[in-house]
Amino acid sequence: MRSLCLTALAFICACSAPAEAPAPDTIDAAAASVPIAPVADDGSYLSQIDPLGGQWRLERIGDEDFARYQAWVNFSEGGFLNHGAGCSGGFPAFYRLEGQRISVTRLEAVRTGLCAAAPAGRRPAAVASERRLAAFIDQISGWSRPDPRTLILAGANGERAVLTRPTEPNPDIAGRWLIERIGGEPLVTEQRPATLSIGMGNIGAYADCNSMGSPFTTPAPGRLQVEGPVMSTAIGCAPEDQAEDELMARAITSATAYRVEGDRLFLTGGPGLAARRPPPPDRRLVGEYEACGNTMLGAYHEGPITLGIDLRRMRDNAGCAAEYSADGPHLSLRLETSAACADRAAPFIPGEPVGIGGEISLLAVAPPDAFGFNEQGQLILRTPRGLLTMCRKGSPPLFGD
Numbered sequence: 001m002r003s004l005c006l007t008a009l010a011f012i013c014a015c016s017a018p019a020e021a022p023a024p025d026t027i028d029a030a031a032a033s034v035p036i037a038p039v040a041d042d043g044s045y046l047s048q049i050d051p052l053g054g055q056w057r058l059e060r061i062g063d064e065d066f067a068r069y070q071a072w073v074n075f076s077e078g079g080f081l082n083h084g085a086g087c088s089g090g091f092p093a094f095y096r097l098e099g100q101r102i103s104v105t106r107l108e109a110v111r112t113g114l115c116a117a118a119p120a121g122r123r124p125a126a127v128a129s130e131r132r133l134a135a136f137i138d139q140i141s142g143w144s145r146p147d148p149r150t151l152i153l154a155g156a157n158g159e160r161a162v163l164t165r166p167t168e169p170n171p172d173i174a175g176r177w178l179i180e181r182i183g184g185e186p187l188v189t190e191q192r193p194a195t196l197s198i199g200m201g202n203i204g205a206y207a208d209c210n211s212m213g214s215p216f217t218t219p220a221p222g223r224l225q226v227e228g229p230v231m232s233t234a235i236g237c238a239p240e241d242q243a244e245d246e247l248m249a250r251a252i253t254s255a256t257a258y259r260v261e262g263d264r265l266f267l268t269g270g271p272g273l274a275a276r277r278p279p280p281p282d283r284r285l286v287g288e289y290e291a292c293g294n295t296m297l298g299a300y301h302e303g304p305i306t307l308g309i310d311l312r313r314m315r316d317n318a319g320c321a322a323e324y325s326a327d328g329p330h331l332s333l334r335l336e337t338s339a340a341c342a343d344r345a346a347p348f349i350p351g352e353p354v355g356i357g358g359e360i361s362l363l364a365v366a367p368p369d370a371f372g373f374n375e376q377g378q379l380i381l382r383t384p385r386g387l388l389t390m391c392r393k394g395s396p397p398l399f400g401d
Contacts, residue, residue, distance in 0.1 A: 036311045036312065038285065038286050038311060039284070039285040039286070039326040040285065041283035041285075041329070041372055041373045042283075043283065045329035045370075045371065046372030046373065046374055046380055047372075048328070048329050048370075048372065049370040049371070049372050049382045050075075050372070050380065050382075050387060051097075051145060052095075052097070052102075052143065052151065053076070054074070054075065055072055055073070055074040055166065056072065056075070056164065056165060056166075057071070057164050057165075057166050058071035058083075058085065058162075059162045059163060059164055060161065061133070061159060061160075061161045062159050062160065062161075066085055066129065066133070069085040069126070069129045070085075071086070071129065071133060072084055072085075073137070073163060075095065079095055079096060079296075079297035079387060080092060080093070080094060080095070080297075081093055081094075081095045081104070081137070083133055083134070083137060084130070084133075085126075085130050085132070085133045086115065086125065086126030086128075087112060087115040087126050087130050089130070091106075091130070091134055092106075092108070093107075094107070094386075096297065096386070097143075100142055101141060101142055101143075102140055102141065102142060102143050102153075103141070104137055104140060106134075106138060110130070110131065112126075112130050112131065115130060136153075136155055136159065136161060137153075139156045140153045140154065140155050140156070140161075141155065141156040148165070149164055149165040149167075150162065150163070150164055150165075151163040151164070151165070166200060168199065168200065169201055169218075170198065170218055172260055173260060174198050174199045174200075175197075175199070175277070175375075176196070176197055176277075176278060176375065176376070177195065177197075177198070177265050177275035177276065177277060177278075178193050178194070178195060178275055178276055178277075178278050179194040179196050179205065179274075179275045180274050180275055180276055181273070181274040182247050182248065182251045182271050182272070182273050182274075183247075183251075183271035184272070187207075187244065187247070187248075189207045189208050190208055191208045192206075192207070192208065193207075193278075194206070194207040194244070194248065195207070196265070196275050197213075201215055201216060201217065202216070203215075203216045203226065203252055204252075205248040205249070205252060207241070207244045207245065207248065208241045208244060209235055209238075209242065209244070209245055210232045210233045210235050210237065210245050211233050212230045212231065212233070212245065212252075213230065213231060214227055214228050214229065214231065214253065215227040222257055222258060223256065223257055224255050224256060224257055224258050224267065224269075225256070226253050226255060228253050229253070230249045230253055232249070250270060250271060251267065251271050251272065251273040252273075253270070254269050254270025255267040255269045255272075255273065257269060263276050264276050264277075265277075281373055281374075281375065281376065281377030282377055282392070283373040283377075285371060285379075286311060287308075287309060287379075287392050288307075288308050288309075288392065288393040288394075289306065289307045289308075289309070289379055289390035289391065289392060289393065290305065290306045290307075290390065290391060291304070291305035291306070291357070291388060291389065292378065292390065292391040293378060293389035293391070296356065296366060296383055296386045296387065296388045297385050297386030297387075298348075298349075298352055298353050298354060298385055298386070299354050299355070299356045299366070299386075300353050300354075300355060300356070301355075301357045302355040302358040302359070302360050303317065303357040303358020303359065303360075304317055304357055304358065305317055305357040305362055305390075306393075307362065307390060309324075314333070316361055316362040316363045317357055317359075318340050318358070318359050318360060318361035318364075319338075319340035319361075320336070320338065320343075320361035320362075320363045320364050321335075321336050321338070321340075321341070321363075322334055322336060322341075322367075323336075326371075329370045329371055330370050331369055331370055331371060332369075333363065333367050333369075335363060335364060335367070340361060341361055341363065341364045342361075342364070343361045343364040343365050344364055344365070345364070345365050345366060345367070345384055345385075346365070348384060348385065354366075356385075362388075366384055366388070367383065367384070368382060368388070369383070377392070377395070378390065378391055379391075379392075
């Protein structure tokens with residue numbers, strides 16, 4: 001009986017003993033074998049990381065009506081803004097968002113010499129409105145968006161300005177189109193796709209040389225009236241590129257009607273033009289990128305800025321690497337310990353430049369904390385020094401580059 005009890009006790013202990021933990025390398029291998037879904041933008045990320053981006057119509061500051069001046073404020077990628085009220089405007093400045101706070105740095109004094117072009121009787125009011133708006137912009141400290149089409153800017157002095165997002169008058173044809181044919185013949189370009197751009201009552205085109213545009217109206221459904229003449233940049237072009245520009249200009253100015261069929265747009269009148277919507281951009285974060293478009297706020301390039309991103313890691317132009325994770329548009333980075341990552345971000349000083357690129361690490365000096373893609377498929381990274389635009393390597397140059 002004693003032997004049976006001891007045997008039973010030994011059996012019970014053996015069954016209840018904890019299993020031996022697998023070696024750490026076994027755990028790592030198992031974790032590495034779990035498929036990782038590529039991080040991708042759902043189409044809303046850019047508006048989340050750049051909530052003020054674009055042009056706004058200024059309705060009023062306090063109780064003062066600014067709509068009569070056709071006043072506007074434009075916030076552009078990269079942390080720049082400009083504004084106008086009464087004159088032709090301009091007046092560039094830097095802006096920086098930190099949550100619901102905003103700070104503005106103006107490196108040049110506001111000069112209203114351009115107001116000299118205003119009619120003599122309205123010139124004093126035009127100058128006063130420009131200076132009033134500039135003075136308000138220089139001391140704003142907060143912002144809010146009570147609805148998608150309204151922006152409230154709060155001044156440190158307690159004043160508030162109300163701005164509204166302009167409504168697109170022709171939403172059915174607004175946006176970017178790739179020109180396929182003019183006069184029934186394919187339009188073949190060398191460097192980049194020929195692009196038609198329509199928005200806010202303006203129509204423009206761009207191919208291998210100059211960009212051009214003109215205001216237009218739609219006097220009746222399906223009808224088009226280009227105000228003309230087409231305004232164009234004045235880059236010297238090769239003969240074949242100049243011929244493309246002239247052909248696009250003629251197709252735009254002579255158009256009298258339009259129709260949309262699925263993803264196709266047809267302008268009729270004159271030679272006629274056929275275009276199609278570009279395919280949706282690739283919004284997956286994985287890829288090889290190089291800086292293009294705007295530069296970060298207060299930064300200058302010491303060399304190329306590049307970034308290679310796979311499912312788990314990023315590696316920049318200096319060879320610095322980091323593991324990353326994403327929560328919606330927000331990025332969390334863990335830099336490796338290496339000489340390539342030895343640079344560290346300098347304290348942000350408004351308007352104070354900092355070197356980036358080449359042997360200076362992007363990930364160490366300006367680590368991105370959020371991302372989004374624009375409609376052209378460019379990657380926009382939010383960094384402590386503003387937004388940085390990156391293009392996929394090997395992609396054709398985009399409209400406006």
